[in-house]
Amino acid sequence: MKYARCTIGLLMAVLCSLLYAQVTEEPEILLEIESSAYVDTGISPAIAVDSSSVEIDKDTIDGLEKEPVLKTFIKAVYPQHLLKNAITGVVTLDLLVSDSGRVDSLHVVNGIHPDLDSAVAAAVRQFVFTPAIADGEPVPVILTYQYEVTLDEVLDKVEEYVNFRGVVYERGTRAVVRDVEVYVSFIDTLHDTAIALPFPVYLKKIGSFSGQKLEQGSLMTLTDSSGTFEFKSLPSGPLRITIPAVGYEQFETVDTLRSGEVLEVVYRMQRTSYAEYEITVYGKTEEKEVSRRTLTLNEVKKIPGFGGDAVKVVQALPGVARPSFGGGAVVVRGAPSWDSKFYLDGVMIPQLYHFGGIKSTYNSDGLESVDLYPGGFGVRYGSTIAGVIELKGRNAKRDRISGFADVNLFDATAFIEGPIGKNAGVIVSARRSYIGDILGAITKSDYFNLPVSIVPYYYDYLARIDANVNESNKLYFTVFGSSDQMELIAPFVRGGSSDIDKLTDRLKQRMSFTMFTTGWDADITTALKNHTRVAFIPGSGFSSAFGFIKVEYSSWELSLREELQYKISNKLQFDIGADLWHKKHYQEGAFPSTRDDGTFNYDTMDLKLGLASPYLQFEIKPTENLFILTGLRYDYYNELHYDGGVLPEFWEYSDFNNARGYSGEPSLRFSLRYKFNENQTAKCAIGTYNQTPQPVGFVTHKVYGNPAHPATKARHLTAGYEIKFTDLIFADLQVYHNSQWDIPDTYTSTELTENNELPSFLPKGKARMYGLEMLLRHDQGDRLFGWIAYSLSRSERYNRETKKWELYGRDQTHNLQLILNYRLERQIEVGTRVRYVSGNPFTPVLGSVYNAEGFFYEAIRGKTNSKRNKPFFQVDLRIDKKFVYDKWMLAAYLDFQNVLMFLYASPEFTIYDFDYTDQTTVSAPFVPSFGLRAEF
Amino acid sequence: MNHYFIVILFSVLLLAGCGANLPDQFENVEKLRSLAITFDNNGYAEAAPGDTVCMRAYFSGETVRSAQWWVSTQLVSGIYFGADTFIDSIPIHELTIPGSYKEFAGGKTDSIAINLRIPEDVIRKQFDLSKPVSSLLPSGVNDSVRSTLSVLTIGQVFDALDLISALGTINSSLIDTLYGGMLNKQNLSLLLQAFSVKIRISGKVNGYFNLKTFLTVKYSMRMKRVGIDVEVNRNPVxxxxxxxxxxxxxxxxxxxxxxxxxxxxxxxxxxxxxxxxxxxxxxxxxxxxxxxxxxxxxxxxxxxxxxxxxxxxxxxxxxxxxxxxxxxxxxxxxxxxxxxxxxxxxxxxxxxxxxxxxxxxxxxxxxxxxxxxxxxxxxxxxxxxxxxxx
Structure with a gap:
């Protein structure tokens, strides 16, 4: 027998020689042992196991033509008792391969463990090679074979199966927590005795399974879009689960996985702050309009003094006057409430606040944002000469069914929302007050035993369905209604006529409406978009006062708002649209004759109010830094009967007869924003505005009014500057000058003396308002948000009797407000609102005349609004605390209005004694209130 | 603690914001006050042009030391939001019966009595006599009266009323003949209301206390005197x-x-x-x-x-x-x-x-x-x- 000695490097060429450990009683454990062989033959040098990897030592093989090739590989069986030791390495053997290719003998040259060496040897003995060929003949050879012992093969056989799965929800809200990392670490690595491998090896192996990986001794996976996670092939035993996530407190728990079972869990994570549940931007100036200020909700609901009502927070913005007793008057830049318009999703809303301004009629929780345009706004809004407030309803959250029940001093609310199928959602809410019941209990209590009883209450309801018809079309349908009722019974009051009301000892009021709105937003192309809003609003109301006044009305409104936006290029977009509005108002009323003759005027009004207002607006961006918004609008008023203007009036044209058109007025508006850099922007606006003369219907009444009264007109001039100091701190400074003319005004005594036939209203009233507004705001940071709003303003009306400008009754020279909200630990937030406002002007009483017929004193008044109350200073505080439970949350708040009342009484108005010789100031009260809100 | 406590606490806190000094009670007479001013025309509370009425003003709280009075008879009325305005002011002595001015003082209650003669033209001068009377008629007047009177001016109606009152004693058949039975109690009452006017009596007592009252002048008393059944208001007793x-x-x-x-x-x-x-x-x-x-x-x-x-x-x-x-x-x-x-x-x-x-x-x-x-x-x-x- 010729012996050839050669060394053949098989390396990985034989793919890994494997040992199969065949243990009779024990389950087969698959372990991978890598092997390589070196052939050493003295007879035939040409021995190869794998031709591709054969290395022949030519010096030691004479005439070797063909190397032996391993034909039959037998895997060595890894000894069971050694698996825990995880010994790996290379066993080097010298093999004598006969000319038949069998291993005749072997010798362990270099071993790693006696038992492993033996196992390897036992397997190698069974190898079969192709014989080595030398000189054309099979020859025996001696070769060196290296058998690499690894565990890979065994690990490959580790079964991949899910034995731990769970869902992660947000604690309190039940919202799923998506895309967060879930870590599992193992407390007792020896617990699972079924794992024969060393634990780190096993862990490494299962860490390679799809969907999970090993990180610093822990397994990690991610929750999916439904908040679900799962782990595979975890060893049984106690597991420590850790879920760290931004915005949440780190979640940690220990669960035990039992062998052969699938552990299914639900974990609930606590947010670091539940106030962050919605992103909040407030008081932020939007880039297109010069003066728009947006309140997006949730955080603003925690500002003290507003009872959680986000719509009322506009009263804390610059440009809005402080209403008495926190009421609902919205005096924007020194103009009365009826000079401003209120919209819900682009449709005029009949009533913004419930009686007394306690709450807005639209539930704040159903809103996405509240926009305040104090002036200088574009042509998308018309029929108003002061400001605009637009409420934007929000779509339902579709991730789950959620809602809340809210109970506070004034009312109770139920609110629920959730998905309808995949592409739609619904919001339903209802609210009813019981403040009347509380007041009733007060007046009837033995302690007070007041001779009056008050029964006011309000309710409102909301249902909104939104749906994505497809990617380009979105629809919503809203039903929103409100009703206010109030009855004050005062038996001692000297009532009027039973002809007016059978019950002359009481004051009654009721006002109700329902608003059906449909909206359709369509992206026709990427450049062309269409927005349509249609609303139908039936309403009714009743009012009577002690047998002196009685008004009963019913009405319905139909409103259509259509807007087409076309983006021609990045530099030019135009919006073309129209507002169409029709209102039918039928009213029967009776009220005392102002001729003081003891009689009553009975009146029926059958009004057909209408508005047809097309507009065209251009958004021009000639450079990156310059943005121009300009447009033209025409407002036609169906209820007016006069020759309207053909040119927009920037002032009261006295030398030019502008009256040639229909009963309407054109408006031209222009605004410009120039961005000096990312942080500084200058802006200005000029525009003309008009509206039907107010109070609508009365001014143009065919008997008592002036049917030929023209529209009231206005001009707004605005300039401003915005500075962004940091990502969180922003300032907005604006100056404005507004003029109004053709305001309905009663005649002067001189005019009356000269002409006894004058109509009650003459279009001779004038107003001017000017001022400066500043907003310095701090966006929501980790803990703090708030703003400082300051308005310096003057609002005047022209007195034609005295031919002098006089202060408007709501003129407030200084209006400074500080809003701060600070988030503490443990879901506690504290907020404060500090106000300093100039006292309201009032007309002094100089003396009195006793009316012996009526047994009362009549005041002799001095110059209109020539005196002013002391400044108003008020500090409000609020504390919110949220208790978070697994599936719901309980929020509680305490709200203290006017906490410094005992130190400084902020005057609201002055009352006099019966003969006006003594007076006292009625001041804002201290109002503590509280509320509870359960959310799920 | 019962629920009243909460209600009371809440109320007290609310009311605490109101003024601390509530006004004195109107009913408590602590200073010069006018307690009542009455007009008496032989038991009736109203006067017709040319009548003499007794005005009595009662005071307390301070002894009446002086009083000046004026009468205004010319009223200009607004329609809707305009207020009524008297544009004349006549010293009362021009309308008083000489010697009728009396002051009664010295007790707990002072009073002043004045006999006023109502000017004859006080009603006529507050109307535009050339206007059709239909412009004044209230809705309560029935259609036949309305259509009949529509041809008349206000001045003509006044003439007719003067004619009736000049009859001395009513002759019902004559009235029916003249006015076709239109002037029943209701229509006449409404018509007389339409032609009523008020005059104002203003005063200043002790140099500082201003007061005023009103007296309605209408034709009812004249109708009553001639025997027509018409509502005339009597003073209560x-x-x-x-x-x-x-x-x-x-x-x-x-x-x-x-x-x-x-x-x-x-x-x-x-x-x-x-x-x-x-x-x-x-x-x-x-x-x-x-x-x-x-x-x-x-x-x-x-x-x-x-x-x-x-x-x-x-x-x-x-x-x-x-x-x-x-x-x-x-x-x-x-x-x-x-x-x-x-x-x-x-x-x-x-x-x-x-x-x-x-x-x-x-x-x-x-x-x-x-x-x-x-x-x-x-x-x-x-x-x-x-x-x-x-």
């Missing part, structure tokens, strides 16, 4: 004012109650004595002659309504008692509008003995145009005496 002393605590007076312990008939005699005891409730009750209640047609709806008597009570503690809280002195409760009784709270301070109570009663029907207001006035004085345990 206060027969008596009774003070009921009722055992126990009561919120309303039941004159027939067994708990009534005493009934005092209050007069203006200073010697009237009321014995005050602990555990009793005191009520004042005005008694008027119900037969003097008149009726009227409302202007717009022509509903026929009975007048209501409205009571205005005044009082004063006559004794100067230092260091006494207001709540310890006599008070009168808040009356219900249509009630002729009111609760009297005797003084808690027994040093307060002498008191005055005044009652002004006026009649009222809302909806009757320029309805003359009938007045009655009564002054009462007395002394409280107290039981020892009070």
């Amino acid at each position: 206060i027969d008596s004012v009774l003070l009921y002393k009722v055992f126990g605590n009561h919120s309303a007076l039941d004159p027939e109650s067994k708990y009534v312990r005493s009934v005092y008939n209050l007069t203006d005699l200073l010697a009237d004595t009321v014995f005050i005891e602990k555990g009793h409730t005191y009520f004042l009750k005005a008694v008027e002659t119900d037969s003097l209640a008149d009726y009227g047609y409302t202007y717009s709806n022509a509903t026929y309504q009975k007048e209501l008597f409205v009571h205005k009570w005044f009082y004063r503690n006559e004794d100067e008692v230092s260091g006494t809280a207001m709540d310890d002195l006599v008070k009168i409760g808040m009356p219900t509008f249509d009630s002729n009784t009111v609760k009297l709270y005797p003084p808690l301070d027994k040093r307060m003995e002498n008191f005055s109570i005044w009652l002004a009663v006026y009649d009222e029907i809302y909806g009757v145009r320029l309805r003359p207001i009938g007045f009655a006035f009564k002054a009462m004085h007395g002394v409280f005496r107290y039981s020892e345990e009070y």
Whole structure:
């Protein structure tokens, strides 16, 4: 027998020689042992196991033509008792391969463990090679074979199966927590005795399974879009689960996985702050309009003094006057409430606040944002000469069914929302007050035993369905209604006529409406978009006062708002649209004759109010830094009967007869924003505005009014500057000058003396308002948000009797407000609102005349609004605390209005004694209130 | 702690914001006050052009030392939000009967009486006589009257009214002949309302106290005098004012109650004595002659309504008692509008003995145009005496 000695490097060429450990009683454990062989033959040098990897030592093989090739590989069986030791390495053997290719003998040259060496040897003995060929003949050879012992093969056989799965929800809200990392670490690595491998090896192996990986001794996976996670092939035993996530407190728990079972869990994570549940931007100036200020909700609901009502927070913005007793008057830049318009999703809303301004009629929780345009706004809004407030309803959250029940001093609310199928959602809410019941209990209590009883209450309801018809079309349908009722019974009051009301000892009021709105937003192309809003609003109301006044009305409104936006290029977009509005108002009323003759005027009004207002607006961006918004609008008023203007009036044209058109007025508006850099922007606006003369219907009444009264007109001039100091701190400074003319005004005594036939209203009233507004705001940071709003303003009306400008009754020279909200630990937030406002002007009483017929004193008044109350200073505080439970949350708040009342009484108005010789100031009260809100 | 505590706490906190100094009570006469001004035209509260009426003004709180009076007869009316304005002012002596001006002072109540002669043209000069009368007619006038009168001017109607009143004694058949039976009680009442005017009497007492009142002038008195059945308002009469002393605590007076312990008939005699005891409730009750209640047609709806008597009570503690809280002195409760009784709270301070109570009663029907207001006035004085345990 010729012996050839050669060394053949098989390396990985034989793919890994494997040992199969065949243990009779024990389950087969698959372990991978890598092997390589070196052939050493003295007879035939040409021995190869794998031709591709054969290395022949030519010096030691004479005439070797063909190397032996391993034909039959037998895997060595890894000894069971050694698996825990995880010994790996290379066993080097010298093999004598006969000319038949069998291993005749072997010798362990270099071993790693006696038992492993033996196992390897036992397997190698069974190898079969192709014989080595030398000189054309099979020859025996001696070769060196290296058998690499690894565990890979065994690990490959580790079964991949899910034995731990769970869902992660947000604690309190039940919202799923998506895309967060879930870590599992193992407390007792020896617990699972079924794992024969060393634990780190096993862990490494299962860490390679799809969907999970090993990180610093822990397994990690991610929750999916439904908040679900799962782990595979975890060893049984106690597991420590850790879920760290931004915005949440780190979640940690220990669960035990039992062998052969699938552990299914639900974990609930606590947010670091539940106030962050919605992103909040407030008081932020939007880039297109010069003066728009947006309140997006949730955080603003925690500002003290507003009872959680986000719509009322506009009263804390610059440009809005402080209403008495926190009421609902919205005096924007020194103009009365009826000079401003209120919209819900682009449709005029009949009533913004419930009686007394306690709450807005639209539930704040159903809103996405509240926009305040104090002036200088574009042509998308018309029929108003002061400001605009637009409420934007929000779509339902579709991730789950959620809602809340809210109970506070004034009312109770139920609110629920959730998905309808995949592409739609619904919001339903209802609210009813019981403040009347509380007041009733007060007046009837033995302690007070007041001779009056008050029964006011309000309710409102909301249902909104939104749906994505497809990617380009979105629809919503809203039903929103409100009703206010109030009855004050005062038996001692000297009532009027039973002809007016059978019950002359009481004051009654009721006002109700329902608003059906449909909206359709369509992206026709990427450049062309269409927005349509249609609303139908039936309403009714009743009012009577002690047998002196009685008004009963019913009405319905139909409103259509259509807007087409076309983006021609990045530099030019135009919006073309129209507002169409029709209102039918039928009213029967009776009220005392102002001729003081003891009689009553009975009146029926059958009004057909209408508005047809097309507009065209251009958004021009000639450079990156310059943005121009300009447009033209025409407002036609169906209820007016006069020759309207053909040119927009920037002032009261006295030398030019502008009256040639229909009963309407054109408006031209222009605004410009120039961005000096990312942080500084200058802006200005000029525009003309008009509206039907107010109070609508009365001014143009065919008997008592002036049917030929023209529209009231206005001009707004605005300039401003915005500075962004940091990502969180922003300032907005604006100056404005507004003029109004053709305001309905009663005649002067001189005019009356000269002409006894004058109509009650003459279009001779004038107003001017000017001022400066500043907003310095701090966006929501980790803990703090708030703003400082300051308005310096003057609002005047022209007195034609005295031919002098006089202060408007709501003129407030200084209006400074500080809003701060600070988030503490443990879901506690504290907020404060500090106000300093100039006292309201009032007309002094100089003396009195006793009316012996009526047994009362009549005041002799001095110059209109020539005196002013002391400044108003008020500090409000609020504390919110949220208790978070697994599936719901309980929020509680305490709200203290006017906490410094005992130190400084902020005057609201002055009352006099019966003969006006003594007076006292009625001041804002201290109002503590509280509320509870359960959310799920 | 019961729920009332919470309600009360809440209320107190709310009310704490209101003014600390609530106004004095109107009914408490502490300074110069006009208690009532009445007009009397032989028992009636209204006057026709050319009539003489007696105006009586009652004062208390301060002795009347001087008084000036003016009369305004020229009214310019607004329509809707415009206020009525008198544009003339005539010194009253131009309209008074010489020697009729009297002042009565020296007691607890001062009064001034003036006999006023109403100018003949006071109605005519407040109307545009050339205008068609239809522009004035209220909706309550029936269509036949409306159509008949539509051809007439306001001046012509005045002429007709003057003609009727000049007849001396009514001849019903003549009136029917002249006016076709149109002038029934309702139509005539409404027509006379349409042609009513008011005049204003203004005064200044003691140089600083300004007051005014109004007198309606209409043709009703003339119609009445010639025998036409027409509504003319009479002044009410206060027969008596009774003070009921009722055992126990009561919120309303039941004159027939067994708990009534005493009934005092209050007069203006200073010697009237009321014995005050602990555990009793005191009520004042005005008694008027119900037969003097008149009726009227409302202007717009022509509903026929009975007048209501409205009571205005005044009082004063006559004794100067230092260091006494207001709540310890006599008070009168808040009356219900249509009630002729009111609760009297005797003084808690027994040093307060002498008191005055005044009652002004006026009649009222809302909806009757320029309805003359009938007045009655009564002054009462007395002394409280107290039981020892009070």
